[in-house]
Amino acid sequence: MMPKTDDLILFAQVVELGSFSKAADANGLTNSVVSKRIARLEKELGSTLIHRTTRRLTLSEAGQVLYQRARLVAQTAQEAFDAITGYSQSLQGHIRMSVPTISGELLLAQAVAEFCELHPAISVDMSLENRFVDLVGEGYDLVIRTGHLDDSNLIARHILDSHWTICAAPAYISRRGKPQVPEDLLQHNCLIYSYQESGARDWLFNRYGEIYPLRVSGNFSTNNAAALRRAALAGHGLAYVPRCLVYPDLQSGRLVELLPQQVGKILGIYAVYPYSRQPPRKIKLLIEHIRSRYMDIKHYF
Structure with missing residues (x-):
């Protein structure tokens, strides 16, 4: 037997709202009616869709697959009603x-x-x-x-567009010197922002209108931007990060922007x-x- 569209929509609502009772309230139904309709859907499909515990609902593998389709059914139905009613x-x-x-x-x-x-x-x-x-x-x-x-x-x-910047604390620059060209970075401790799976050590630069990578090295890497910023502020090395992350620091002088005309990363x-x-x-x-x-x-x- 083909499952009823209303039951698919109700199933999607149960998942999104996280409980039978909230779905019941949203539809003006009783908890028992919602439970019976989900049980009917499970019987028609021959699969358990929701594992019920006292604290939460957990989708089975079949339930996860059905939910992705059911939410599309619910959205399509809503759009159809919206087109007619102006809802x-x-x-x-x-x-x-x-x-x-x-x-x-x-x-x-x-x-x-x-x-x-x-x-x-x-x-x-x-x-x-x-x-x-x-x-x-x-x-x-x-x-x-x-x-x-x-x-x-x-x-x-x-x-x-988000422009990236290379920056360091004044204390680090006074101790290690200020790089004048990208290749100078090979002599510096470059803090690595490893949020991406590859290319974190390949910093991008612009030369005569062409973008090229430079492989840098350093003794600290992290996938957390806030941690990277703190390491740079403490003077432990150079950071290559989205400018928005350190904009207030650049304005206040806590960090100094380096090679601004040559940084080539824009996302x-x-x-x-x-x-x-x-x-x-x-x-x-x-x-x-x-x-x-x-x-x-x-x-x-």
Whole structure:
């Protein structure tokens, strides 16, 4: 028997809201009705979808696979209703998003919380991570990412470009000297930002309009930008980081910018979401809100 579309949508809501009772409240149902409909769905599919405990719900492997399809069914159904009723003019529901750690701590945590306050019927779950998440496979509605994403199933909207900088504390420069050309870095302790799997030691430079890498070395590496900044501030070496991370430090003189005309790393910052003819209005408005907050401090980048 073909599962009922309503049951698929209800299943997606149970997963997103994290409990049978919240899904029941959202649909004006009793807990027992929700439980029976999920049990009916499991029986029709011949698979356990949700492992129930007293504290939380956990998806089985089959449940994870079905959820990715069921949420698309729910979204498509909602868009169909929106097109007829004009319901899209109201804003409600849940948004799951992933953002880079630096932007997340610098401005996105506050920007997204502000968006939720402006639209009380919307809730947002924001993860801070630098990896390229599987947007569709992991169930994200929106991702803010740096760097180009080559995936025809995704829409990437450019927000702004992030320029990188090489910097060091005045104490380090007075002790070790100030590099005049990129090759001088080979004689310095270069602190490595190892958030990426490869290329962390290959610093990029611009020479006569062409970008080339220089392999550097150093005695400290970390995948955490805040830790790298602290090591640089303490005078332990040179750091090659997004300018926005250290902008206040450069302005105050706690860090000094080095080789500014020759640093060649520039990464675009993008809002990325799954391809569809008409993304939900709440996603479009959140992107606009986020973009405006980036523009407010674009001089950091």
